[in-house]
Amino acid sequence: MGLLTEIRSSISGLFAGSEPKRIGIYGPPNAGKTTLANRIARDWTGDAVGPESHVPHETRRARRKENVEIKRNGNSVSIDIVDTPGVATKVDYEEFLEHDIEKEDAVRRSREATEGVAEAMHWLREDVEGVIYVLDASTDPFTQVNTMLIGIIESQDLPALILANKTDLEDASVQRVSNAFPQHETIPLSALEGDNMDEVYDKIAEYFG
Amino acid sequence: MPETQHPEDDGVQIDLISADRINGLRTMEKVRLILDSVHDGNIVILEQGLDPSEESKLIEVTMSEISPDGFTGIEIETYPTDTAAPDPGLLGKLMGNTPKGKLTVIGPANRIETLHKDENLISTLVHEG
Ligand SMILES: Nc1nc2c(ncn2[C@@H]2O[C@H](COP(=O)(O)OP(=O)(O)OP(=O)(O)O)[C@@H](O)[C@H]2O)c(=O)[nH]1
Ligand SMILES: [Mg+2]
Numbered sequence: 001m002g003l004l005t006e007i008r009s010s011i012s013g014l015f016a017g018s019e020p021k022r023i024g025i026y027g028p029p030n031a032g033k034t035t036l037a038n039r040i041a042r043d044w045t046g047d048a049v050g051p052e053s054h055v056p057h058e059t060r061r062a063r064r065k066e067n068v069e070i071k072r073n074g075n076s077v078s079i080d081i082v083d084t085p086g087v088a089t090k091v092d093y094e095e096f097l098e099h100d101i102e103k104e105d106a107v108r109r110s111r112e113a114t115e116g117v118a119e120a121m122h123w124l125r126e127d128v129e130g131v132i133y134v135l136d137a138s139t140d141p142f143t144q145v146n147t148m149l150i151g152i153i154e155s156q157d158l159p160a161l162i163l164a165n166k167t168d169l170e171d172a173s174v175q176r177v178s179n180a181f182p183q184h185e186t187i188p189l190s191a192l193e194g195d196n197m198d199e200v201y202d203k204i205a206e207y208f209g
Numbered sequence: 210m211p212e213t214q215h216p217e218d219d220g221v222q223i224d225l226i227s228a229d230r231i232n233g234l235r236t237m238e239k240v241r242l243i244l245d246s247v248h249d250g251n252i253v254i255l256e257q258g259l260d261p262s263e264e265s266k267l268i269e270v271t272m273s274e275i276s277p278d279g280f281t282g283i284e285i286e287t288y289p290t291d292t293a294a295p296d297p298g299l300l301g302k303l304m305g306n307t308p309k310g311k312l313t314v315i316g317p318a319n320r321i322e323t324l325h326k327d328e329n330l331i332s333t334l335v336h337e338g
Binding site for chain 1: 262271277283287318319
């Protein structure tokens with residue numbers, strides 16, 4: 001920190017029009033990715049990114065919010081937020097039936113979900129320059145999807161921030177998340193309640209600025 | 210009930226694929242080898258798992274092959290969970306794995322269920338076809 005950071009930020013200030021970094025919000029279905037994307041977009045641009053829902057695979061296409069300018073300590077970082085469909089290795093339309101969705105709609109949703117996951121994987125290999133990885137801290141972080149995705153992110157040397165979301169829930173354990181991925185910094189938050197967003201923005205500026 | 214390749218018996222086929230068999234293949238050939246076997250209702254065990262970009266491709270191709278009332282995707286588990294683990298462990302040494310080697314179990318999502326998993330044990334229940 002110190003001098004170098006200052007020089008770098010004054011240079012990036014000079015080139016205020018430079019390309020914003022594309023930051024992908026990744027994680028399993030239902031982790032709160034869209035809730036977070038909406039909160040970031042609302043805080044800094046005024047509008048939302050997409051619908052949030054307790055039904056998994058609500059987001060079935062990657063959605064982009066461009067030029068989100070986050071101001072931190074007199075500096076500003078500009079990012080494009082890409083809210084991606086939750087990644088899974090299986091999708092069964094019958095799961096949607098449990099959420100009171102008719103069969104025809106469930107079949108369509110599951111087809112869109114599979115396309116969405118494939119699209120998210122593609123974005124991760126080709127089109128993002130940093131990753132915000134969102135986990136529901138009230139669930140077991142030691143899943144194969146989490147392990148594989150973090151492995152893919154690491155293999156591409158992308159800067160990655162791990163967010164332990166839903167800290168407002170009683171079962172949430174931030175420690176369990178940081179134990180699962182000790183090689184990364186874990187930031188707790190509640191995207192729904194807006195808890196600890198200041199630290200999230202500090203870290204976004206630090207990692208992706 | 211899911212269809213299997215062998216309607217005359219309801220056994221479970223397990224394909225153990227050696228590191229040697231996998232090493233010479235390109236990414237898509239590996240993905241095809243695995244998914245063709247899983248489509249037949251088989252369980253595939255890789256002596257040495259896939260690298261991250263191959264895993265990414267495996268997820269992508271799996272998604273493109275899911276269909277209603279048919280294939281619902283895969284269940285996959287790897288050991289060790291931490292690819293960065295420097296020590297291959299006893300099982301790894303016995304199997305002659307390099308430190309990077311990781312045992313991987315892949316099966317059809319509607320037939321395989323992970324009962325228990327920790328750093329050195331994967332316990333899996335396979336439902337009959
Ligand atoms: N209690 C609690 N619930 C949350 C929080 N963040 C999100 N949720 C809820 O979790 C559910 C899923 O949120 P989404 O933002 O749609 O999740 P997602 O990760 O975008 O899910 P997919 O698009 O399906 O992959 C919704 O019911 C949200 O209201 C949180 O911080 N606390
Ligand atoms: Mg979403």
